[in-house]
Amino acid sequence: QVQLVESGGGSVQAGDSLRLSCAASGLTFSPYAVGWFRQAPGMERKFVAAVYWIGTSTFYTESVKGRFTISTDNAKNTAYLQMNSLKPEDTAVYYCAVATRVISRSVQTYDYWGQGTQVTVSL
Secondary structure: OOEEEEEOOEEEEOOOOEEEEEEEEOOOOOOOEEEEEEEOOOOOOEEEEEEEOOOOOEEEOHHHOOOEEEEEEHHHOEEEEEEOOOOHHHOEEEEEEEEOOOOOOOHHHOOEEOOOEEEEEEO
16 A cells, blocks of 8 residues: 655745655555645645656746755655745645656646645745
8 A cells, every 4th residue: 555654844934945755655666756736725736846756857836946846765765845945825735646657737647645744934
């Protein structure tokens, strides 16, 4: 059974940094891609970033380009989201997800999800 566990969230001030981790267990296959999404209260879950599990091509939503970096450590079955220069509008629950077939910005593409980690950014 595949499990994804996020960690690293917290409450910070604008301009601070956080690094989210997503530890995967139970993998009996090599994922195709890993994505990070976020969901603010009352809003739909939105794409943040994605990366091929093996490879270096990355994809970001426009609002985080230049501030966030997605990466993976295949040996540790772990994905990361380095978030710098955080803004109040980055406040949300952040979810990692694994896709087994394609990489995309769509929630529907991803097959496995973590439980989420809260990120709160205040002025």
